[in-house]
Amino acid sequence: MLIKDKLKDxxxxxxxxxxxxxxxxxxxDEFIDMxxxxxxxxxxxxxxxxxxxxxxxxxTGHKDLCxxxxxxxxTFGGNVERLxxxxxxSSGDSDKAIADKITMLxxxxxxxxxSYVDLDQLxxxxxxxxxxxxxxxxxxxxxxxxxxxxxxxxxxxxxEVSLPDVPGLYFRQSSAQKxxxxxxxxxxxxxxxxxxxxxxxxxxxxxxxxxxxxxGNNPIIPYANEIVRVNVNEPHPKIGSISSRTAMALVLDxxxxxxxxxxxxKNLQYIIEKSDIRKQIRGES
Numbered sequence: 001m002l003i004k005d006k007l008k009d010x011x012x013x014x015x016x017x018x019x020x021x022x023x024x025x026x027x028x029d030e031f032i033d034m035x036x037x038x039x040x041x042x043x044x045x046x047x048x049x050x051x052x053x054x055x056x057x058x059x060t061g062h063k064d065l066c067x068x069x070x071x072x073x074x075t076f077g078g079n080v081e082r083l084x085x086x087x088x089x090s091s092g093d094s095d096k097a098i099a100d101k102i103t104m105l106x107x108x109x110x111x112x113x114x115s116y117v118d119l120d121q122l123x124x125x126x127x128x129x130x131x132x133x134x135x136x137x138x139x140x141x142x143x144x145x146x147x148x149x150x151x152x153x154x155x156x157x158x159x160e161v162s163l164p165d166v167p168g169l170y171f172r173q174s175s176a177q178k179x180x181x182x183x184x185x186x187x188x189x190x191x192x193x194x195x196x197x198x199x200x201x202x203x204x205x206x207x208x209x210x211x212x213x214x215x216g217n218n219p220i221i222p223y224a225n226e227i228v229r230v231n232v233n234e235p236h237p238k239i240g241s242i243s244s245r246t247a248m249a250l251v252l253d254x255x256x257x258x259x260x261x262x263x264x265x266k267n268l269q270y271i272i273e274k275s276d277i278r279k280q281i282r283g284e285s
Contacts, residue, residue: 002112003069004028006057016045017053024069032070036062071115087239102242109232109246116231117251125210125226126258129159132182132208136162138170138198139186142241143248147186150252156274157260157267170194174201184210186252188234188244190218199223212248 007021023043024031031039039062040047054065088101129135135154139147144165151161164173171194177183183202187195190211196219202209203223211224215231230247260267 002072002115003057003065004072012056013053014049016043016049017056019043019045020050020053028069028073032066032073034066068115072111088242105242106246109230109243110250112232113230113247113250117228117254119254121226121228122251122255123258125228126255126262128182128208128210128226129154129255129259130262132180134160134162135182135184136164136173136177137184137186138164138174138195140192140195142245143186143188146245146248146252147184149249150186150256153253153256154259156271158270159259170198171201174198174207175205177202177205177207179206181207182210183207184212185220185224186212186248187218187220188214188230188241188248189216190220196220212251214244 004025007025010018010021013021020039020043023039034042036047036050039045039050050062054061057065059065059068088105089098093101137147137151139145144163147163151163154161162173164170174183174197185195185199190196190213199209199211199220200223208226209224210226210228211218211220212228212230213220215229215233221227228251230244230251232243232247234241234244
């Protein structure tokens, strides 16, 4: 969720904090160039109020808030009307309008995710995948398709990846996983009982678990060692998993690219050799 969307929920702010929120919404360019002392003097609020306000939005302080706001403004080119992630178009929209809105919805998901994702954390996960050399993926419904794509990419550079394709196998697979292996659960909500039980079994076996999830309170979180959140809000009812799918796919693609880049020449050569073998099998020159 972008900063400007967070600022619109004024019910959670005190009167002094509302002053700051209204000023940012009305004068974002001016705000990012102001020091905490400038803001304090201009709005007649204390520095502690500004710090508390920044932390309430999820930032470490005023400077962190300004840096992120500047990044968002640069990404979106100023004030851009955002689309709802649930039902982004109406019944009267033309084909062109629908296509434009779906494109914008995907763009929002990409930019929101990139603005908030912790790249150092994704690098750490990529290093874990290389170190463990074996990973098991778990995902149901739409998340299964994301997991399958991630599996294909990793296997294409020689990494051993398991992905149980029958839900009933999740119990057996998670029970059998060794302590020195790695697991990743991909689930925006984490409400599937099978995934919760899978996470519990992995935790009992001391298997390092990575959870890729949405911004809500996923019940799998207590069992995960690494929690990667995509910052797109996709409540019900919705026409389908558009924003969440795009956001999670970006995170997985970044992790894969970090894995690939760590042994760039080796992985590139591996792909080339596999491609040559396929051509020989098909009888191509």
